[in-house]
Amino acid sequence: MAEIILHPEVESALLAATPIVLLESAVLTAGMPDAPWRENWEIDALEVAVPGWNRTESLALELGRRMESTVREHGAVPCTTAVIDGNLHLGLDEGSLETLIKRGHGAKASMTSMSHCMQAGGCAGTTVSGALLACRILNNSLDRDSNWVPTLATGGIGGVHRHWQDCPDVSVDLHAMATTRACIVASGSKSILDTSATLEVLESSGVPVLGWKTGRWPAFITKTPVDAPCITRVEDAAEVKRTCSTQWDVLDLDASILLANPLDDSLALESALHDEHAAAGEDAATERGASGIDRTPFLLGYMADATKGRSVAANLALLLDNATRAAEISCLLAGPHLA
DSSP states (O other): OOOEEEOHHHHHHHHTTOOEEEEOOHIIIIISOSSOOOTTSOHHHHHHHSTTOOTTSOHHHHHHHHHHHHHHHTTOEEEEEEEETTEEEESOOHHHHHHHHHHSTTOEEOTTTHHHHHHTTOOEEEOHHHHHHHHHHHHHHSOTTOOOOOEEEOSSBOOBBTTTTTSOOBOTHHHHHHHSOOEEEESSBOTTBOHHHHHHHHHHTTOOEEEETOSBOOBTTBOOOTTOOBOEEEOSHHHHHHHHHIIIIISOOOOOEEEEOOOOTTTSBOHHHHHHHHHHHHHHHHHHTOOGGGHHHHHHHHHHHHTTTHHHHHHHHHHHHHHHHHHHHHHHHTSOTTO
């Protein structure tokens, strides 16, 4: 029988109202290779983006460790979410993390596929919607008068794929955000998506989108264009906290709040070059029949090789920065919301 397994450290943090940052793990099973930095990728790009990175270790395993250590360094408890042997784990130890990456290669569990993955005894990384399902479970486990709300760190949210007019392909991440209380920190939507369409769906779904010291929607691993869609600018974590408090405590709304945290321009790719590779990747994916859950990993892998690893280095940098920001927000949300 499938179970939900709460890591003892996470359980203790919940009972003590300690800050917790939930982490999705699809980036470990389907977004990053279970292999070291490739020899034909640019080493300088990696060293600038994430100094001290262990190039001999699996990218996925090193990232999983780094995400958790970053959350801890900024005062919160990490809660990596994943499905292992059919059980939904809320928090992983080192052994479980290694098992996930080795046995969950290429597998993702979303809110849509979670129940089947669990009953089948599967092993998979959680997408944003899968991690938001974990957020909902934690929220429901608390006393009704508790004001704790989870914070979730990810790289980029799923959204509306390009060419949706011909073949509608919309991530369940957007539905999950519209129905789950959580503060999500991301660097926009994945660069292979239709940005404008994704934002339109978020708006129509009632999901507030805030920009961390920016009034423009970040372009994930590329430099944010001057004509990027407008979003609501916030200047500090306290302003994010007040917005969350009003959203959930005053208005009693159930949608998430999305905090868009842009990647530093010095690490971002040029938009024109990225778009050229993205278009070529779309054509290649269509030719190979990569669709559904297989399409995103294929496109990300194509982009990594086309940019000689620069897209991977940028992704690593923004993931760790988002973990930092999420921990800071979590530390504020763990206290009285309206203080």
